[in-house]
Amino acid sequence: MGLERIAILDCDEVLCTLRDTIVAECVPSLQGVEVPIWDYFSVVTPEELVAMRTRMKDPLFWRKLPVEPGAQAGVQKLRADGFHIVVATAPYRSNKMWGYERYGWLAKHFDIDPDDVLIGNRKHLIDGDLFIDDRPEHIVTWGPSHPNSLVVIKDRSYNRDIIPSTNTRRMANWGEIDCIIEAYHGRQTR
Numbered sequence: 611m612g613l614e615r616i617a618i619l620d621c622d623e624v625l626c627t628l629r630d631t632i633v634a635e636c637v638p639s640l641q642g643v644e645v646p647i648w649d650y651f652s653v654v655t656p657e658e659l660v661a662m663r664t665r666m667k668d669p670l671f672w673r674k675l676p677v678e679p680g681a682q683a684g685v686q687k688l689r690a691d692g693f694h695i696v697v698a699t700a701p702y703r704s705n706k707m708w709g710y711e712r713y714g715w716l717a718k719h720f721d722i723d724p725d726d727v728l729i730g731n732r733k734h735l736i737d738g739d740l741f742i743d744d745r746p747e748h749i750v751t752w753g754p755s756h757p758n759s760l761v762v763i764k765d766r767s768y769n770r771d772i773i774p775s776t777n778t779r780r781m782a783n784w785g786e787i788d789c790i791i792e793a794y795h796g797r798q799t800r
């Protein structure tokens with residue numbers, strides 16, 4: 611990789627649409643609801659929880675997850691701008707096939723080499739130039755650990771009260787990736 615710039619991208623709610631898919635299939639109580647906390651498992655009914663866990667045990671569920679709107683074009687723009695894409699994704703350990711399915715999904719939809727898929731929750735240990743994630747705890751730990759890099763909050767109802775560090779931008783959707791790339795380069799020339 612040498613001196614190539616690295617963009618670290620989260621997968622769920624950044625590249626694939628996990629939450630809205632499982633809610634549409636299994637969680638009537640949250641359909642159309644803007645949940646203000648990341649851990650939506652904690653606010654569903656016991657019956658819905660069983661339905662979600664059962665559904666997520668099926669490898670096909672992970673294989674068929676939809677791509678986030680605009681994500682493929684957005685990743686293409688990052689690559690065209692010289693970023694090498696690394697995916698940092700937290701595991702769903704209750705499904706033993708999850709990792710295998712995730713490698714396959716990322717290769718199929720984004721042409722990501724499995725060697726560029728880093729599985730784990732300690733994302734702040736990964737070095738990079740640009741970091742895009744939706745989960746509050748990843749954003750608030752990665753940003754201060756990489757003060758010279760740009761952190762991008764993928765906007766969701768549960769991450770709007772984050773107090774961002776100065777190296778942070780918010781992206782409503784992938785349609786805004788041009789502004790993010792511009793912001794990245796603006797920071798480099800300051």
Ligand SMILES: [Mg+2]
Binds near residue numbers: 621622624743
């Ligand atoms: Mg995520």
